[in-house]
Amino acid sequence: MQGDDPDTLVKTRPSRQHLTTPAEGVDEETKALDGYVPGELIGQGGIGEVIAAHDLRIGRDVAVKRLKSRMPAADEVSRFMREARIQARLDHPTIPPVYDVGTDKEGRPYFTMKRLAGTTLVELLSAPEPNRPRLLRAFAEVCTAIDFAHSRGVVHRDLKPGNVMLGDYGDVYVLDWGLARVVGEAIAEVRTDDIDSLDIRSGDILGTPGYMAPEQLQRVGDTGRPADIYALGSILFEILAGEPLHPRGPTAIASTVGNEAVTSPAKRRSDRAVPPELDSVCTSMLAIDPSSRPTARKVAERVQAYLDGDRDVARRKTMAVDLVWTARASVNEGRRADAMRLAGRALALDPESAGAAEIVTTLMLEPPAEPPPELRDALRAADETGVRRHARTAVIAYLAIASFLPIAAWNGIKRWDIVLGVFGASILMAAAALLISLRPRRSMASMIGYALGNVILLALLSRMAGPFTFVPALACVVIMSSMAYPTFTERPAVLLVLIVVGFLVPIGLEHEGLLSMTWEIDGGKLISHAGALSLQGTPTLAMLIGASVATIAIAGIHAARIYRAGRDAQRRLLMQTWHLRQLLPH
Structure with a gap:
């Protein structure tokens, strides 16, 4: 089971100081990388590690990823090299480029890639007030990168907030292609015949529970492009709802397979004013039936359209009418706070809603016969x-x-x-x-x-x-x-x-x-x-x-x-x- 953060992660905002001599504490094996001056260890995972280095031939800072084991097994070497091949052939601005592949003096394979600086989506989502527009723009770019990979017949299979990095200058990167799978049926011409599909034994799980699609947990060999869409939907849900789709820990698998989670961010968190356009696309991405999920390109287009100001006016008016009726029922039941929130959401959806305006005006100007507890505290x-x-x-x-x-x-x-x-x-x-x-x-x-x-x-x-x-x-x-x-x-x-x-x-x-x-x-x-x-x-x-x-x-x-x-x-x-x-x- 591969549930930890990826071993291709690089350190957040690493030092940009150029290296001319090996850093203190670096072992002799690491110093043996021909043509590179190694630096500090900036990330490690299950089988690999990433160190900072300086390429003496070209004069640029890079990140070097290599296997940790001094005597790696054949399947570890194969998996490591397939990651390098996949990442190198996905030539896209949102996918870190691979510069070089080689072996050190100990015979361990390594490859160098762009050295990144930025903040992972995990850190941005945990902020007290995340910048939703910024996160949505980054999400749209991630979807574009995944659509590019899908067109080359590659499925990521481990998309999650920890594998998305936002750079300091507006750049976005999708990390950790170590679990990627070649599914064939490439839309664009790309050579994949020398990359194995990383098929695994029944019962094994590769990915992160909570972001894995149901079919990825139940039928590992059938995992295809829709599994990435489900993972992207889980990320979008977290951006919109402010909380994960599935619980963390051992219950994540049961929640995913049992279809227990509410997949609509608007229904899960009615207090967050989730736009209906994004709520609709998120819900469709989390459909149980893989064939019902949209493509990554379609998702990117719909999110970008929302960011560009495109709104489903008819849908918003219909939702506003429903909210007004619910608000009136809340007023009749004496639940003024709920009525005010519902009427406010109706006005946000349809600023011309006279019914919502009437409810808000009445509640603002006419005091309640029996003030609610929070109002009583304020009056006191x-x-x-x-x-x-x-x-x-x-x-x-x-x-x-x-x-x-x-x-x-x-x-x-x-x-x-x-x-x-x-x-x-x-x-x-x-x-x-x-x-x-x-x-x-x-x-x-x-x-x-x-x-x-x-x-x-x-x-x-x-x-x-x-x-x-x-x-x-x-x-x-x-x-x-x-x-x-x-x-x-x-x-x-x-x-x-x-x-x-x-x-x-x-x-x-x-x-x-x-x-x-x-x-x-x-x-x-x-x-x-x-x-x-x-x-x-x-x-x-x-x-x-x-x-x-x-x-x-x-x-x-x-x-x-x-x-x-x-x-x-x-x-x-x-x-x-x-x-x-x-x-x-x-």
């Missing part, structure tokens, strides 16, 4: 950002209230317990707001506690300066600020009731004589008494003006933040809607 994150912003503003507001303690002391204090209570409550509320800004996701109970803290602060302010001074305005500021928190946005009545009750309870207790009066109505006048402060001249006027200005400023800051956020959100929505309408068919 947005709420947390808003909570952090408002909580930071609240910290400043509470500290501003606490800062009035020096002014109150200057004015004169009658009851330190109430004034210190206001100061302490302000500091505690500032700390609570800071904790909310750091961890905005809070339980209902903790937010009720936050609201009760505001109630206590307002009640103490009412007892300190009277309930009919700046306290009602400050209560409005507290409500406006706290409504920014989702708990109270969804349940505004809870906050309103708590604040109103907190405002009315001290008034009621005073009216019933349970607390000393801070207000009275006498002779048509409403008289307010500062229950904890002494009222006297300039200090009192300064305190009242300062408290009023602070209340106005805090209210203005909160209002500006709230309305600016709402205005920005509305403008973003309107701009997104406008751009969406320009994108979609009218």
Whole structure:
């Protein structure tokens, strides 16, 4: 079984330094290559190895392939020489040319070929975001090379991403012709009578499972050109779907022979927007019946036509209609994400699809009754950002209230317990707001506690300066600020009731004589008494003006933040809607 990477591989991007003396560590047998200065070992496989060398006669760098065994068996020599003959007679830009054939002083055969530099398709396919157009262009060139080989009666039999190299300057190469088979029926005139067909015993497997055709695994002697087409289809599938057609390892044979794999890249990976033209050709290349597979030339033409912009418009419109119906069913079932993806694919296939445009517009502009989990997470994150912003503003507001303690002391204090209570409550509320800004996701109970803290602060302010001074305005500021928190946005009545009750309870207790009066109505006048402060001249006027200005400023800051956020959100929505309408068919 020949499943490893080929022994004709050369090192990726080898050193281009010209050799004038043998490299260190090279054995004496290798130094014995007449006319060549050997370099480092750059690749090896089951029976052969490849070394870098410099051709002294012509003055160019080459790759020398030779058998590893110092006493190779006759069949190994025969297989090695047939590879050299096949590769030498396939004179094509995508097939590395053979320059020379000979034997070293130990009697081991070798041949020299073009020294390559580049990246194998395996490495490019494993990149995070492979360049699909580049890979498709290279694939079309590989198909052209295989069509050329088929026209000469040669079947590769081991096509896979590891045997395709993309050079640094746009060149593409098909490597490892060691398992190639001469099938006769050459379309072009080429001599193959001195090349045996490498027939093998029943039960032996030559190739790489996962890329071998079913008939190549079941009827080895009947392997022909369609087997290469199946291998090419497996490579195209990997380019389009981003994953192998068959699983790696021992299950690859069962998957191939049992016809278990989904051969349509579009059906296997519906999220990758596989073009229908390429999906169709890939599926036909992977047909179980070898006679149903297209030729390599036909595949190259269809891939190149797609790269040149040729599209099957009628097929795309039909597929778009089917996707629109499926998207509508997804909408009815509440699967909005699936519906959006399907409608988007329909628009990609048919940009004039009014049905797809209608679905996309509806889903974009009409919110779902029950958001899907990923949308709920995004909305929750947005709420947390808003909570952090408002909580930071609240910290400043509470500290501003606490800062009035020096002014109150200057004015004169009658009851330190109430004034210190206001100061302490302000500091505690500032700390609570800071904790909310750091961890905005809070339980209902903790937010009720936050609201009760505001109630206590307002009640103490009412007892300190009277309930009919700046306290009602400050209560409005507290409500406006706290409504920014989702708990109270969804349940505004809870906050309103708590604040109103907190405002009315001290008034009621005073009216019933349970607390000393801070207000009275006498002779048509409403008289307010500062229950904890002494009222006297300039200090009192300064305190009242300062408290009023602070209340106005805090209210203005909160209002500006709230309305600016709402205005920005509305403008973003309107701009997104406008751009969406320009994108979609009218």
